[in-house]
Amino acid sequence: xxxxxxxxxxxxxxxxxxxxxxxxxxxxxxxxxxxxxxxxxxxxxxxxxxxxxxxxxxxxxxxxxxxxxxxxxxxxxxxxxxxxxxxxxxxxxxxxxxxxxxxxxxxxxxxxxxxxxxxxxxxxxxxxxxxxxxxxxxxxxxxxxxxxxxxxxxxxxxxxxxxxxxxxxxxxxxxxxxxxxxxxxxxxxxxxxxxxxxxxxxxxxxxxxxxxxxxxxxxxxxxxxxxxxxxxxxxxxxxxxxxxxxxxxxxxxxxxxxxxxxxxxxxxxxxxxxxxxxxxxxxxxxx
Numbered sequence: 001x002x003x004x005x006x007x008x009x010x011x012x013x014x015x016x017x018x019x020x021x022x023x024x025x026x027x028x029x030x031x032x033x034x035x036x037x038x039x040x041x042x043x044x045x046x047x048x049x050x051x052x053x054x055x056x057x058x059x060x061x062x063x064x065x066x067x068x069x070x071x072x073x074x075x076x077x078x079x080x081x082x083x084x085x086x087x088x089x090x091x092x093x094x095x096x097x098x099x100x101x102x103x104x105x106x107x108x109x110x111x112x113x114x115x116x117x118x119x120x121x122x123x124x125x126x127x128x129x130x131x132x133x134x135x136x137x138x139x140x141x142x143x144x145x146x147x148x149x150x151x152x153x154x155x156x157x158x159x160x161x162x163x164x165x166x167x168x169x170x171x172x173x174x175x176x177x178x179x180x181x182x183x184x185x186x187x188x189x190x191x192x193x194x195x196x197x198x199x200x201x202x203x204x205x206x207x208x209x210x211x212x213x214x215x216x217x218x219x220x221x222x223x224x225x226x227x228x229x230x231x232x233x234x235x236x237x238x239x240x241x242x243x244x245x246x247x248x249x250x251x252x253x254x255x256x257x258x259x260x261x262x263x264x265x266x267x268x269x270x271x272x273x274x275x276x277x278x279x280x281x282x283x284x285x286x287x
Contacts, residue, residue, distance in 0.1 A: 004043070004059040006100040008109045009069040013053040015273040015280060017089045019076050020051055025083065026131050027178055028162060029054070032075045034171070034179035035163045042068040043186040048116045048132035052274070055113040057106075059186065062097070069095040079162070106193060111203035121228055126204055134204075136187045138197035144182055146174040232265055233257070233275055246275060254278055255286050262287045 020026045029049050037044060042060035054072070058065045077090035100106045117129040127135035136142070149157065150169035158164060160177055171183040194200040237243055240260070241253055249257065254276045261267040261275070269283050276283075 005061065006045070006106055006109075007058050007060075007062065007065040008096075008098045008100060008113075009056040009058055009065055010096050011053045011069075011073060012093050012096070013050075013270055013274075014089060014093065015270055016277055017080070017084070017086060018051045019053070019080065019090075020049060020131075021084070025079065027176065028079055029076065030131065030178050030181070031161050032072055032079075032163075033181070034167065034184055035075070035161055035165045036068050036072050037184045038165050038167060039071060040064045040068045043189070044133070044181075044184055045186050045190050046110050046113050046133045046136075047181075048113050048129070048134075050116055050120060050131075055116060057100070057110050057113055059189070062099070066095070066097055069097060075162070103193065107199070107203055110190060110193070111200070111206070115204060115207075133181050133185050133187075136181055136185045137190050137194075137200060142182050144172045144174060144180040146172045146180065148172060229261075229265055229267055229271055230275060233261060236260060236264070246277070249276075255282070258283055258286050 020029050026049060033044065033047060036042075040060070042058045042064045045057040045059060047056045048054065054076075056069065056072075058068060060068075073090055073093065073095055080086040080089050100109055114126045114132060114134045117124065117126060117132065122129060126132065148169060149167045149171040152160070152173065157167070160173060161167070161179070167179065168183075172180045174180055190200075194203075233246065234244070237246060237249065237257065240257075241249060243249060246254070246257070255278075257276060258272050258278065261272050267275075269280060269287070272278070272283055272287070273280055
């Protein structure tokens with residue numbers, strides 16, 4: 001390991017709201033990463049933004065990595081307040097930060113972060129998911145279409161970044177308005193860690209979510225993929241209640257559904273809350 005320590009920084013998943021609901025909000029989330037890299041002495045090895053949570057593997061001191069995670073959370077909260085009229089959605093969300101203690105743990109942590117879309121049920125390869133750094137590694141060359149930062153006015157940059165932070169002149173902003181991750185991702189360190197693309201591909205194709213989440217303390221046990229769970233629940237409520245959507249259920253029926261999801265699918269409380277839109281206090285009383 002280098003003198004800089006490595007940390008897995010992640011947010012708890014929101015139970016009833018999404019941080020990023022659409023392309024515009026994901027783009028804002030991507031650009032917040034670039035802003036945070038300029039504010040703090042923390043390098044980004046990899047990241048993945050999901051609808052209701054986010055993951056990073058960072059290198060740096062504990063203090064700088066903790067500041068990075070919490071500043072990113074603050075920026076997301078401000079975005080949600082402005083665009084979603086949601087004042088307190090992120091208030092109770094804790095930023096978890098775990099020290100990565102050895103090379104094997106580091107390899108597994110990077111693969112775990114980049115596998116998030118697959119686990120969530122997306123039918124695509126990790127490098128095809130647009131809101132992660134999965135396509136940054138082991139490339140012969142990387143040419144990003146777009147324009148250099150120094151070709152934009154100060155006002156244009158502030159509008160793109162939602163920040164007054166200054167970016168280096170050579171940074172590229174893509175045609176979609178995204179600060180290209182190639183500008184700030186520490187891809188060389190990741191390539192040195194894995195040594196060969198076959199090692200990274202091997203771990204990306206290996207399902208270890210259950211043991212890894214238990215190891216890092218962010219889950220009690222492995223739970224079904226949320227997309228897979230939603231499909232199963234849709235079929236269940238059709239047979240059980242004769243409806244097509246959870247939103248059509250009465251409160252009493254939703255409470256019954258909580259028990260059925262726990263019994264039939266081993267769903268976690270957070271997954272049940274996400275699908276039923278019931279608060280955690282209610283769910284804790286019935287399962």
